[in-house]
Amino acid sequence: MPFSFLNAAILTGIAAGALPILIHLFSRRKVKKVPFSSLRFLEQISRRRVKKIRLTQWIILALRVLMIALLAFALSRPAFQGDFSLGKTRSDSAVAIVLxxxxxxxxxxxxxxxxESAKARVEEVLEALENQDRVWLIGADPLVEENESFPEPLAAKDALRALDIGFGTTDLPTGVRRAAATLDEATALNKELFVISDFQKSGFQGAxxxxxxxxxxxxxxxxVFLVPMGEGPIANTAIEEARAEGTSLEQRVRVLMARHGETPVDDIALTVESTNEVLGETPASVQGNSRQAAEVVLTRLPAEGEMITARISGDRLAIDDVRYVPSIGAGRLPALLVQDPAQPSPFLPLALSPAKDIGRFDLQRMxxxxxxxxxxxxxxxxxxxxxxxxxxxxxxxxRQWREAGGLLFISLGDRVDLRFYNEDLLPALFPGVKLGNLLGTPEATGESYSLTPRAPGHRIFAGFQAKVGEPLTGxxxxxxxxxQIEEPISTLAEFxxxxxxxxxxxxAVLFASSLDSRWNDFPTHGAFLPLVHQSVEGMLQERGGGEVRVGEVVEGVVDRRQVPPRSELVCLGPDGLELNVTSSQVSRGLRLVSEATEVPGFYHMKAGDKVLFSRAVNIDPSESNLATVSNLELKQMFPNERSTVIEAGVPIGTTVREARYGREFWKEIVAFVLLLALIEAWLARRGVA
Structure with a gap:
């Protein structure tokens, strides 16, 4: 078993154990002869007693020497399983903290x-470090590169006090990779990684x-030190989606709530507000581990561009109890559906507008x-x-309508003239796309293709739990x-x-098969409706009608004539937050892109004093599931024998010192010295008696 001394210089104090011997030698009394009568009757008794006294004195002397040597030994702080051997000193450490x-x-x-508990645990880590140790604070947000370096723990403490919670999601694998790259570049011999998190299951993205x-x-x-902050499973209710719907006569907000936890909740107060005005409210309930939609009918029609907020009564996680809703103004989104009247399909019309004045789209067929x-x-x-x-x-x-900002959705089928599309329609309305050969069979016989996501993180696949290579639907x-496509056109899913x-x-969006059930059975599957809606919502985001998540940019395309000459472009967020904006020319106008958003709320793209468009920025609802991994699962994902899980209540400083320098046992030695002192006192008293 490796053995080390943390204060090896103190070992020289063992030489002090010779002091009792020196004192004994210099304090010996000279034998004085005293005339006495015959000792013939005492000789046998005296010899036995002298031998016993001398043995006791030697034992006492040995105990005194041992006690002094053991005290010096204890002060040298001996430890088992340390990385430092006798004669070596502690070197600088490189410490990465994934917070x-x-x-x-x-x-x-x-x-x-x-x-607050997590910050307290980080302070424990910093207090356990040496003054010369270098510290990195590294974030676990996949959209934000957080990697601050501090030359000493004291500087890291000052930065920690000013650090606040964010509004992004967790990606612990990304955080660990960032820490690994940082520690690889460090020159210190001793390297340590601390991961301080609630270790919720959704935070292990891709793992x-x-x-x-x-x-x-x-x-x-x-x-590696893993510091869980969770307190077991925490039930949580969150708003995952809120969308304004309706007509010019009536509007409502449809809210999708999720309950993460086995216990149901039936006393939710669902409210829709505009600034300080309540526009509608309704009671709601959600069963355990399920989702529930609810509608709030508004007492008045919001004005065009008016910002409204959906809110539920609070629980232990208040951040996800609020959702910012893009207003649709006084009316629904006007859409034109073009179909051949000889072979009309009911699937797309029903998906976009299930009944008159119902649904996101005010649909006209032609x-x-x-x-x-x-x-x-x-x-x-x-x-x-x-x-x-x-x-x-x-x-x-x-083509002129498209250049002015019109949105296009194309689905193919058995009536499509591929030559006309390639020579006329696509170059005019969707340049960069070219159709090739027909593949497969005209009827459902033999082999078939599956629809799999190519970009599973795209908002079109929200709620699908999409993974590359796995079918999106049956x-x-x-x-x-x-x-065939050219840049910047992208493939979201593939066959x-x-x-x-x-x-x-x-x-523009193009689907490379039919949506009328002649080439597939997709319209009869559950994925059909959300995929159609979310494909259109993705395009709406470019025009100001969609939703942005924290960490993403605010972007849109506007008519060049909307931007006054020499006007300053800025994206104005909540509480006066200003984001820089870049602009670029595109075929349909001027594309404006802001910096990454930092907090949820409403953001307004402005040219001078003129508002060009607005966006509702919300948190990612996947972070609302507070289910955590167990300590056993955590240890299995860090199988290195040098990884340690520090549970709640266990002092970090003690664990770190034992891992760095071994387990110290000076306390046990001191206790043993006290025991020896008691024995020595008893022997000395008995010897005197």
């Missing part, structure tokens, strides 16, 4: 918010709980031959569903169209490697 600042850390604990080795990028010599007299400026969205042909004059007007696609299924461009 979870996600909004889930704002949950109320038994005595204080978990964030399999209890299986994935998160320490694979760490040098084996790095000691045949291709009737588009000649249509005023396209009356519509925000154009849907071409299995359309064969459009006149040249119509294409010219549609639907079968027996006929598809090859699609197979190199076979795009869903592509997204500048205000």
């Amino acid at each position: 979870d600042r996600s909004f889930s850390m704002g949950a109320e604990g038994r005595s204080q918010p978990m964030w 399999e709980i209890g299986v994935t080795d998160l320490g694979v990028d760490l040098d084996p010599s790095i000691r 045949a291709p031959q009737n588009l000649g007299s249509t005023n396209f400026s009356d519509y925000k969205l154009l849907v071409l569903d299995n359309v064969t042909f459009l006149p040249r004059e119509t294409l010219i007007r549609l 639907a079968s696609f027996w006929r598809v169209v090859e699609v 197979g490697p190199g076979l795009p299924a869903l592509i997204e461009g500048d205000g």
Whole structure:
């Protein structure tokens, strides 16, 4: 077993153990002869007693020497399993602290918010370090690069006091990789990693709980300390989505609530507000581990661009009890659906507008031959569903409409003329896209294709738990169209490697199969409706009608004429927060992009004093699930023998010192010295007696 001394210089004090011997030698009395009568009768008794007294004195002398030597030994702070051997001194350390600042850390604990407890644990770490140790504070937010370096623990303490909780999500694998890269560049011999988090399951993005080795990028010599802040499973209710719907006569806000926890909650007060005015409220309930939608009918119509907020009664995590809602103004989104009247399909019309005056879209249906007299400026969205042909004059007007900001959704089918699309329609309305060959069979016989996500993190797949290579739905696609794309057009889903299924461009989306059940059974599956809606919502985000999440940018395309000459562009957020804006020319106008958002709320893109468009920025609802991994699962994901889980209530300083320098046992030695002192006193008293 390795053995070390933390204060090896004190070992020289063992020489003080010779003091009792020296005192004994210098204090010996000379023998004085005294005349006495015959000792013939005492000789035998005296010899036995002298031998006994001398033995006791030698034992007392040995105890005194041993006690002094052991005290010096204890002061040298001996330890087992340390990394420092006799004669060596402690070297500088490089310490990386991955601190979870996600909004889930704002949950109320038994005595204080978990964030305050986490900061207290970080202070414990800093107090356990030496003055010459270098410290890095590293974040675990995948969208924010946080990596602050401090030359000493005291400087890190000052920064910690000013640090506050964020509004982003947790990605612990990313945080650990950042720490590994930082420690690799450090020159110190001793390296340590502290991970302080609530270790919720959703924070291990892309990792399999209890299986994935998160320490694979760490040098084996790095000691890892895992400090869980959770207090067991915390039940939480959150607003995952809030959307304004309705007509010019009535509006409502549809709210989707999620209950994370086994216990139901039936006393939720759901309120919709505008500034300080309550626009509507209703009671709501959610069963355990489920989601529940509710509607709040508004008492008045919000004005165009008016910002409204949905709110539920608070629980232990208040941050996700609020959702900022983009207002749709006095009316729904006007959309034009173009279908061949000879073969009309009911699926897209029902998906976009299930009944009159119901749904997100105010839908009008029209045949291709009737588009000649249509005023396209009356519509925000154009849907071409299995359309064969459009006149040249119509294409010219549609191209102008697209350049002015119109949104386009195209689905293919058996009536599509591939040559017309490649030579006329796509170059005019969706440049950079070209259709290839028909693949598969005309009927549901033989093999079929599956729809798999290519960009699972895209907002189109919100709620799908999408993973690369895994089918998004159980639907079968027996006929598809090859699609070739050019940058900056991107593939969101595919039917197979190199076979795009869903592509997204500048205000346009194309689905490379049909949505009328002739080439697949997709319209009869549950994924059909949300995928159609979220495809359109993704385009709306570019025009000011969509939602942004904290950490993402505010962006949109405006008509160049909306921006006054030499006006200053700025994105104004909550509490006067100002974000810088960059602009670039695109075919449909001027694209404006802000810096990454930092807090939830409403953001307004402005040119001078003129508001160009606004965005509602919300937190990512995946962080609201406060279910945590167990300590056993945590240890399995850091299988290195140098990793330690420090549970609540266990002092960090003691654990760190024992891991750094071994387990000290000077206290046991001192206790043994006290025992020896008692024995020595008893022997001395007995000897005198």
